Amino acid sequence: MEWCDDRLLLLDQTRLPLEVSYISCSTAEEVAEAIKTMKVRGAPAIGAAAAYGLALGALRSQSSDRKTFLSEIEAAARILGATRPTAVNLFWALERMKGVFRDAGEAGVPELKQQLLEEARLILQEDIKMNQRMGKFGSQLVPEGARILTHCNAGALATGGYGTALGVIRAAHESGKEIQVFADETRPLLQGARLTAWELQQDNIPVTLITDNMAGYLMKKGMIDLAVVGADRITANGDVANKIGTYTVAVLCREHGIPFYVAAPFSTIDMNLEKGDDITIEEREGSEVTTVFGQQIAPQGIRVLNPAFDVTPNHLVTAIITDRGVLRPPYKDSLQKIFIDSGK
Numbered sequence: 001m002e003w004c005d006d007r008l009l010l011l012d013q014t015r016l017p018l019e020v021s022y023i024s025c026s027t028a029e030e031v032a033e034a035i036k037t038m039k040v041r042g043a044p045a046i047g048a049a050a051a052y053g054l055a056l057g058a059l060r061s062q063s064s065d066r067k068t069f070l071s072e073i074e075a076a077a078r079i080l081g082a083t084r085p086t087a088v089n090l091f092w093a094l095e096r097m098k099g100v101f102r103d104a105g106e107a108g109v110p111e112l113k114q115q116l117l118e119e120a121r122l123i124l125q126e127d128i129k130m131n132q133r134m135g136k137f138g139s140q141l142v143p144e145g146a147r148i149l150t151h152c153n154a155g156a157l158a159t160g161g162y163g164t165a166l167g168v169i170r171a172a173h174e175s176g177k178e179i180q181v182f183a184d185e186t187r188p189l190l191q192g193a194r195l196t197a198w199e200l201q202q203d204n205i206p207v208t209l210i211t212d213n214m215a216g217y218l219m220k221k222g223m224i225d226l227a228v229v230g231a232d233r234i235t236a237n238g239d240v241a242n243k244i245g246t247y248t249v250a251v252l253c254r255e256h257g258i259p260f261y262v263a264a265p266f267s268t269i270d271m272n273l274e275k276g277d278d279i280t281i282e283e284r285e286g287s288e289v290t291t292v293f294g295q296q297i298a299p300q301g302i303r304v305l306n307p308a309f310d311v312t313p314n315h316l317v318t319a320i321i322t323d324r325g326v327l328r329p330p331y332k333d334s335l336q337k338i339f340i341d342s343g344k
């Protein structure tokens with residue numbers, strides 16, 4: 001995503017890999033729509049886009065009265081916050097933006113507008129740096145020649161840049177390790193086939209695409225050394241919400257004695273929720289299951305379930321790779337420690 005001439009440019013992820021095109025958002029409502037329709041997706045990218053969305057809401061405000069201006073920003077935050085419920089980064093970013101006017105003293109409307117835009121810029125830039133730090137920590141867990149399974153897209157596309165799970169993979173590749181990636185296609189919306197495969201191919205990182213139901217076969221054949229995925233929300237006990245199918249990968253890893261790693265920045269950790277069962281799981285349109293690229297593939301009128309995420313219980317997670325270091329179980333303690341250490 002890029003800020004250009006007072007607009008937010010977003011690479012339209014629904015069109016990849018067939019078309020590389022951008023949409024231009026000039027209002028908070030347009031950004032909210034782009035998040036809802038997954039033109040921009042992936043937990044940290046949703047957070048950064050929402051921050052810019054709020055900045056757009058501020059910049060477009062005609063109000064010179066501080067109180068009216070703030071109530072307009074609150075309204076824009078509500079619209080952006082109602083887009084997707086599972087990724088905590090969305091709410092984290094909106095809270096951080098609201099912190100700007102809580103800390104702004106008597107600043108007037110023009111200054112507040114600039115401060116909000118600056119905060120959105122910082123959120124985006126800091127996310128890239130966090131991913132690079134995570135990459136350095138995580139790459140130490142990747143052995144030379146590793147064959148790595150990943151699910152969904154936790155790459156540059158899903159973040160400000162570099163990626164979380166794909167950041168770990170990128171860093172291992174950049175350090176000269178001869179790694180290979182297996183990408184689950186990730187039905188229903190095919191983030192693995194469309195986005196992860198595209199992203200890794202662009203960077204010349206060896207990648208092989210498989211359908212989701214092939215992962216167990218590959219593990220049984222001894223073809224996978226580790227799995228690494230991203231996260232949409234990690235609760236205080238280390239339970240992990242991520243793209244539907246992640247739990248299946250974790251269970252398969254446990255059965256085959258394969259390490260299962262989760263890579264996520266600080267902004268994905270939700271210390272306000274005790275456990276995974278407390279996370280709201282987004283349910284999306286059934287048409288995402290019954291169609292592929294607009295083509296009907298199931299009988300008309302069939303009953304469908306479409307939960308977009310699942311929760312992997314902490315006991316299946318070998319380690320959580322964060323920008324503050326690699327956390328090991330018990331996560332209740334290791335997660336709390338990084339929050340205490342950072343003074344949050």
Ligand code: MRU
Pocket residue numbers: 041042043044087151152153154155158159163164165191229230231232242243244308
């Ligand atoms: O529905 P999506 O495509 O937004 O889901 C994305 C994922 O589940 C990613 O794995 C997660 O957001 C981590 S991205 C660094």
